[in-house]
Amino acid sequence: MEFEAVIGLEVHAQLLTNSKAFCSCTTKFGSAPNSNTCPICLGMPGSLPVLNSKALDYTVLMALACNCRINEVSRFARKNYYYPDLPKNYQISQYELPVAEHGWLDVDLVSGTKRIGITRIHMEEDAGKLIHDEKKSVSYVDLNRTGVPLIEIVSEPDMRTAEEAAAYLRSLRSILVYLGICDGNMEEGSFRCDANVSIRPRGRQALGTKTELKNMNSFKNVQKGLEYEIERHTEILTDGGTIVQETRLFDPSSGSTVSMRSKEQAHDYRYFPDPDLLPLKVEPELVEKMKKAMPELPRAKRDRFIKDFGIPEYDASVLTAERPLAQFFEDTVAIFANPKAVSNWIMTEFMRAAKGQDSGLISSPVNPANLAKLLGMIEDGTISGKIGKTVFEEMWGTGKAPDDIVREKGLVQVSDVSELTKVIAKILADNPKEVSRYLAGKTQLLAFFVGQTMRATRGKANPQLVNEILTVELDKLKN
Amino acid sequence: MKITLDQVDYVAALGRLALSREEKMKFMGQLDDVLKYMDTLSAVPTDNVEPMAGPVELFTPMRDDTVNPSLLIEEALANAPASDGSSFLVPKIIE
Numbered sequence: 001m002e003f004e005a006v007i008g009l010e011v012h013a014q015l016l017t018n019s020k021a022f023c024s025c026t027t028k029f030g031s032a033p034n035s036n037t038c039p040i041c042l043g044m045p046g047s048l049p050v051l052n053s054k055a056l057d058y059t060v061l062m063a064l065a066c067n068c069r070i071n072e073v074s075r076f077a078r079k080n081y082y083y084p085d086l087p088k089n090y091q092i093s094q095y096e097l098p099v100a101e102h103g104w105l106d107v108d109l110v111s112g113t114k115r116i117g118i119t120r121i122h123m124e125e126d127a128g129k130l131i132h133d134e135k136k137s138v139s140y141v142d143l144n145r146t147g148v149p150l151i152e153i154v155s156e157p158d159m160r161t162a163e164e165a166a167a168y169l170r171s172l173r174s175i176l177v178y179l180g181i182c183d184g185n186m187e188e189g190s191f192r193c194d195a196n197v198s199i200r201p202r203g204r205q206a207l208g209t210k211t212e213l214k215n216m217n218s219f220k221n222v223q224k225g226l227e228y229e230i231e232r233h234t235e236i237l238t239d240g241g242t243i244v245q246e247t248r249l250f251d252p253s254s255g256s257t258v259s260m261r262s263k264e265q266a267h268d269y270r271y272f273p274d275p276d277l278l279p280l281k282v283e284p285e286l287v288e289k290m291k292k293a294m295p296e297l298p299r300a301k302r303d304r305f306i307k308d309f310g311i312p313e314y315d316a317s318v319l320t321a322e323r324p325l326a327q328f329f330e331d332t333v334a335i336f337a338n339p340k341a342v343s344n345w346i347m348t349e350f351m352r353a354a355k356g357q358d359s360g361l362i363s364s365p366v367n368p369a370n371l372a373k374l375l376g377m378i379e380d381g382t383i384s385g386k387i388g389k390t391v392f393e394e395m396w397g398t399g400k401a402p403d404d405i406v407r408e409k410g411l412v413q414v415s416d417v418s419e420l421t422k423v424i425a426k427i428l429a430d431n432p433k434e435v436s437r438y439l440a441g442k443t444q445l446l447a448f449f450v451g452q453t454m455r456a457t458r459g460k461a462n463p464q465l466v467n468e469i470l471t472v473e474l475d476k477l478k479n
Numbered sequence: 480m481k482i483t484l485d486q487v488d489y490v491a492a493l494g495r496l497a498l499s500r501e502e503k504m505k506f507m508g509q510l511d512d513v514l515k516y517m518d519t520l521s522a523v524p525t526d527n528v529e530p531m532a533g534p535v536e537l538f539t540p541m542r543d544d545t546v547n548p549s550l551l552i553e554e555a556l557a558n559a560p561a562s563d564g565s566s567f568l569v570p571k572i573i574e
Contacts, residue, residue: 017544024547033566037555054544073538082495084569130572140566143555268493281538 003199003237005230006207007165008157011172012150013182014126014190015058021125021149022049022092029188033142041147043088048276055149058181059099059123060282060290062151065175065297066118068103070287076123076277079269084141085128093152095271098122099282105175106299107168108317116168117156124150157196157207162226166219169193174298178323186217193222198243199233208233209243213257216250225250229257301326309339318347325351331368336375345375349389353396365399366392374402382406383413387459415462417469420453423461424469427452428477439478446470481514482507 020027023040039047063070077095103118128143153172159165173191176182184191198210213229216222228250233243248257296304298320305316305326320326325346332342350371354364374395378388383406394405406412414420427449428435438445446467453466487507491498498506549555552565561568 019544019546024542024545025549026546032552034552034555036549038549042550042555050542051539052544053541056541076539080493084567084572131566132571137571138561138568139570139572140563141569142566270493278535278537278539 002202003234004160004202005197005199006157007159007226008196009155009165009169010194011153012192013176015055015149015151015181016183017052017054017149019052020147021052021055022147027148031144034144036144042143049092052149055123057290059121059151060286061179061181063100063121064290064294065179066103066105068100068118068121070100070282071097072282074099074280076274077271078274079271081269085130087143087146091125091127092274093124094122105171107171109164109167114164116158119154119156121151121153124152126150162223165195165226166223169219169222174321178295178298195226197226197229199230209245212247214247214249221250221252224255225257228255309333311339311343315343315347319343328368332372335369335372341375349392366395370395370401377402381413381415381462383411384463387411411460413462414457414460415465420461420465420469423456424453424473427456428473435477438474480511482510
């Protein structure tokens, strides 16, 4: 029997506010354990939560970007469970009435565009962090993260393959980062994904029993975890077995999933409206304000790049994946109006260099003006493309302007015909054996002579001129 | 009775409550009263009544996204049954 998978994703994104969701403690990452806590996020009796308005702004912004309907009135609810990372024994979340519902995103796949439904987007608070001691029988609780604002984005079970799930996830992350409301860091946990997966015979409507997958902290692991789980379901059903509804952890070292028994019991969160928080009103003015604040989103930018700059779709997708990169491209093209040349350089030399540093483009030592200047020098023949790469490395290493580097290092391309002819005459005289083989018909040896000439000029010779002069000089020797 | 003893045990377990036999019987009666009261409420005709998000006509106030000083670590840990001066300590949680 042929099966198809049904996948829905729950994504948690940490919002980039300065203070926590319901108290004024800082959200700063990496402070000493328990130094960013107060009676509210510690869950002390008598303390009262007050919502951070920025967290609501960001939620509305994301809801609009995901084409959601925004509920003018929503409610906070308590999700009750006992775990040491949750000092109140409940998490402030939203249940029946989330901020936003009924949205969708168009996701680009190899096979075309697919629309993935978004069930809801709601606000909630993060839990603390547990650190386990290998040697002692204790766990350490750090409550700095407790109360940091999150949004949970729940998709419809619209995805049919692990690739579709990964593409949807990439697109969500890209939008969150474009909006500047989440740093999108999966390794550090500010962008997390749980997946619900089941399979059913192809063509059947009814859903099979699902399992929930956790602990996939990279795009690659989400795809691997889902592929493993789909395979596991298929084997069980093919052998006539039944799927147990449970939560499973992805183990990156083995690439498999294991049952998470501790969470099987008591999946009963007894949600009820939080009596400490009145209903939340999203004023139409706020929605209008956020609509105006909406930046150009990745897909729209990509389509504009293709249309306005005439670059291939692949280039446009790569360049618009991150907003600073897209900005860098546009700023460079504004000065050096050859979009394809700029795109080629950014996608190769520039991205290779930027990959090596954590801060990425933000603190790039090469700015658009200098990259444009470098490309201009290659175009007008001041330097060769090959030397351009050397100059670029130097620019990245020192932050200097390309013309300064070329001047200081004497890298200006030699385009003087008489000078090059002199160099070439010497090379031909020094290599009589190769010359006679060339004349005997082994014309591939031209590359050898070009190489020798480039070496003699330390790469500064104009390669096109070298080719032309060599052909002429060798022709002269034919008779 | 609208509620069974098993349900009382289940709710008690969720709330981490260890109840004696007498307490269970007592709470079973009280929970039953609560459920009966819901039946009374259900009997009220509400066909033409707008659903409410809450009992008061007020909405939650909000604060600006500004950071204020947190507690000192020793203050945060002051009520902890066990700590190492930096973290709360709990019996080891094994996943």
